[in-house]
Amino acid sequence: MSLNSIMSSATTGLMAAQTGLRAVSDNVANVNTAGYVRKLVQQKPLISAGLGVGVDVARIILASDQYLQKAAATANASAAQASVTADSLDRAQALFGDPSGKDSFFARLDTLYAAFSAAADEAASSVRRGAALDTVNTFLSEAGRIDASLGDLAREADSRIAAGVDRVNQLLLEINDLNGQVTSARVHGDSTGSETIQNGLIDELATLIDINATRRENGAVVIRASDGVPLAGIDGAAKLNYVRSDGATGEITVTLPGAAGQSSLRARLTGGELRGLLDLRDKELPAIGQQLSEFVTRAVDELNRAHNAASAVPPPASLTGRNTGLDLPTAVSGFSGTTSLAIVSPNGTLQRQVDINFSAGTMSVDGGAATAFTPANFLTQLNGALGGMGTASFANGALSLNASGGNGIAFTESAANPSAKVGKTFSHFFGLNDLVTSDRFAFYDTGLKATDAHGFTAGETITFRVADSEGARIRDVAVAVPAGGSMQDLLNALNATSGGVGLYGQFSLDADGQMAFSPTNGGISVISDNTQRGAGGPSISELFGIGGAQRSGRAGRFEIRADIAADPSKLALAKLDLTQDAAGRPVLSSGDGAGALLLAKAGETNAAFDAAGGLGSVTMSVSRYASELAGSVGRRAEAAIARRDTAQAVAAEATERRASVEGVNLDEELVAMTTYQQAFNASARVIQASKDMYDTLLGMMGA
Numbered sequence: 001m002s003l004n005s006i007m008s009s010a011t012t013g014l015m016a017a018q019t020g021l022r023a024v025s026d027n028v029a030n031v032n033t034a035g036y037v038r039k040l041v042q043q044k045p046l047i048s049a050g051l052g053v054g055v056d057v058a059r060i061i062l063a064s065d066q067y068l069q070k071a072a073a074t075a076n077a078s079a080a081q082a083s084v085t086a087d088s089l090d091r092a093q094a095l096f097g098d099p100s101g102k103d104s105f106f107a108r109l110d111t112l113y114a115a116f117s118a119a120a121d122e123a124a125s126s127v128r129r130g131a132a133l134d135t136v137n138t139f140l141s142e143a144g145r146i147d148a149s150l151g152d153l154a155r156e157a158d159s160r161i162a163a164g165v166d167r168v169n170q171l172l173l174e175i176n177d178l179n180g181q182v183t184s185a186r187v188h189g190d191s192t193g194s195e196t197i198q199n200g201l202i203d204e205l206a207t208l209i210d211i212n213a214t215r216r217e218n219g220a221v222v223i224r225a226s227d228g229v230p231l232a233g234i235d236g237a238a239k240l241n242y243v244r245s246d247g248a249t250g251e252i253t254v255t256l257p258g259a260a261g262q263s264s265l266r267a268r269l270t271g272g273e274l275r276g277l278l279d280l281r282d283k284e285l286p287a288i289g290q291q292l293s294e295f296v297t298r299a300v301d302e303l304n305r306a307h308n309a310a311s312a313v314p315p316p317a318s319l320t321g322r323n324t325g326l327d328l329p330t331a332v333s334g335f336s337g338t339t340s341l342a343i344v345s346p347n348g349t350l351q352r353q354v355d356i357n358f359s360a361g362t363m364s365v366d367g368g369a370a371t372a373f374t375p376a377n378f379l380t381q382l383n384g385a386l387g388g389m390g391t392a393s394f395a396n397g398a399l400s401l402n403a404s405g406g407n408g409i410a411f412t413e414s415a416a417n418p419s420a421k422v423g424k425t426f427s428h429f430f431g432l433n434d435l436v437t438s439d440r441f442a443f444y445d446t447g448l449k450a451t452d453a454h455g456f457t458a459g460e461t462i463t464f465r466v467a468d469s470e471g472a473r474i475r476d477v478a479v480a481v482p483a484g485g486s487m488q489d490l491l492n493a494l495n496a497t498s499g500g501v502g503l504y505g506q507f508s509l510d511a512d513g514q515m516a517f518s519p520t521n522g523g524i525s526v527i528s529d530n531t532q533r534g535a536g537g538p539s540i541s542e543l544f545g546i547g548g549a550q551r552s553g554r555a556g557r558f559e560i561r562a563d564i565a566a567d568p569s570k571l572a573l574a575k576l577d578l579t580q581d582a583a584g585r586p587v588l589s590s591g592d593g594a595g596a597l598l599l600a601k602a603g604e605t606n607a608a609f610d611a612a613g614g615l616g617s618v619t620m621s622v623s624r625y626a627s628e629l630a631g632s633v634g635r636r637a638e639a640a641i642a643r644r645d646t647a648q649a650v651a652a653e654a655t656e657r658r659a660s661v662e663g664v665n666l667d668e669e670l671v672a673m674t675t676y677q678q679a680f681n682a683s684a685r686v687i688q689a690s691k692d693m694y695d696t697l698l699g700m701m702g703a
Helices: 003-029 066-096 105-121 126-187 192-208 273-308 328-332 378-389 426-430 487-495 540-544 548-552 562-566 594-600 622-662 666-702
Strands: 039-048 051-062 211-215 221-225 230-232 239-243 251-255 318-320 338-344 350-357 362-365 390-395 398-403 408-413 436-438 461-467 473-480 505-509 515-519 523-529 558-560 606-609 618-621
Touching: 003 039, 003 051, 003 666, 051 192, 066 105, 066 126, 066 192, 066 211, 066 273, 066 622, 105 126, 105 594, 105 622, 126 192, 126 221, 126 230, 126 239, 126 273, 126 558, 126 562, 192 211, 192 221, 192 273, 273 426, 273 436, 273 548, 273 594, 273 606, 273 622, 328 378, 338 378, 350 378, 362 378, 378 390, 398 408, 473 487, 487 505, 515 523, 523 540, 523 548, 558 562, 606 622, 618 622
Parallel strands: none
Antiparallel strands: 039 051, 211 221, 221 230, 239 251, 318 398, 338 350, 338 408, 350 362, 390 398, 436 558, 461 473, 461 523, 505 515, 606 618
């Protein structure tokens, strides 16, 4: 081998060692840099004519482990999903307070019943009445606060989803653009700088959505969704779009590189912060909201049941019920039993008694001869029975009764055979003497039967969004109201396989006139509804509470009836007793606390609770359901926290294992530095020896 060859070979070794020392220097300098992946120098021999003529740096690579990167990415996506869910559910649970504490939301109900129990002992006390109303108002205010706060959490999740989608789009673009820099830098030997930046972006992306990242031989990275659809690295970067829909599940669509149309990405998201936020917005928080609304609605309904069975002293001159959403003949039909309407003077003496026997279809005045009535002429017959002492009217779905001559109106029920429809007395069904009112439809036991006229305007449409079990949109279906016909005709239209949602489940009408949808898989939500029952009446979704948006927001809409809130003396704490009239005594007495006792026991009576947010349909007391709700919210939060802790532990382990391979180890770097220094020194000595030989040779030639 010539001296030139020796010199050239040693020079290549010197340069390779210098490159290795620079890599070690970079590694040591970034020993505490989060996410830094150590550099490795790959060398190769230089061959000429079959002989080794030195060494060359093939390329500088990162000490990446694709398997560990994938494991860490998956674990971090699961941890991010679990963390965002647990944090929000923990905040949601905190809204209710400590169930064992006296200031918790559920303790407010016990305080309410206790206040009415105290008022029963001093029914004439304005202080007791005011205190009882304060507890009702506090309970309703707390329910409204929690409902609003749950809505705030959902809106926060909604905003974070939108921001997350924007960040995903930015990351995909940056990762895709860096591919060009990586491939170009690899041609010149060192692409680690661009790859390190790119890896950091990929790690951030993996916390937002679950992805698969693979690096090609040329260094370019391909990002794919969980199902293998390319999001970046092939023909450009995909673009995500978040589509908000009030009352319906949110949708994330994706436009793939080179494609014109959009497709759903939601079903492809199996982990990551975005998936956790979507589940919060569309499942977890609405479920708690629905449970809260069902609880508050039934608690209110039982208070109203008791209040409708009682009367103020003196009785109110007028009673106006809630909007039933029905026409009067339909509303009146289906009642059984007997109710008694009394016109009572301010001093509590009976002026007129109208007994309405729904089973027989008759009315009698002051125990006189019975007169027949039908649902169609009920109002006319009732006005005739009231004579000049009162009037009855019906407008906008609400029944109103008015007494004349300074008298008032009160109801009582037959002890042997009380009036009943869908489990409610006549006054209760119409809400004539409700204590708590709402500005929206809150009760969905309409009493409608399949043979009743549906009453909705033909041709108007309700549009459903059909989603799969993951919440991803399948399709939107607009169903037109059939012309005329019965409730069964409406059900048939809704359940049609063509023009309806029959392919995805079935609507049905139960014995109380509640409409429910049983999905085959997934569920439906209402994204628009322009139907109305009669002129200006409720829509299908309003009347029957179809869709989570209708049922989950009820808790924040209740308030004490305005006239009672303004004047606690109008609180119904007495009970009409028509047997007293026979003895010549007042049928209403200001000292009577029988109505207050009914209100105090409202939490002990069994109520039929609809299925809501994972709690099934049950019949139990309001107080018992409060315990079930508290337990459900607590279990939901506790389970989410347990999942978070487990996911974070797995993510920490995966990250640690990855760091043990990819991270900088000072002992290893010391060994590498010593090796490169020795190689550098060896190459330098060879160069020095070659120089000495040159000098000797030149000296000999000069001699």
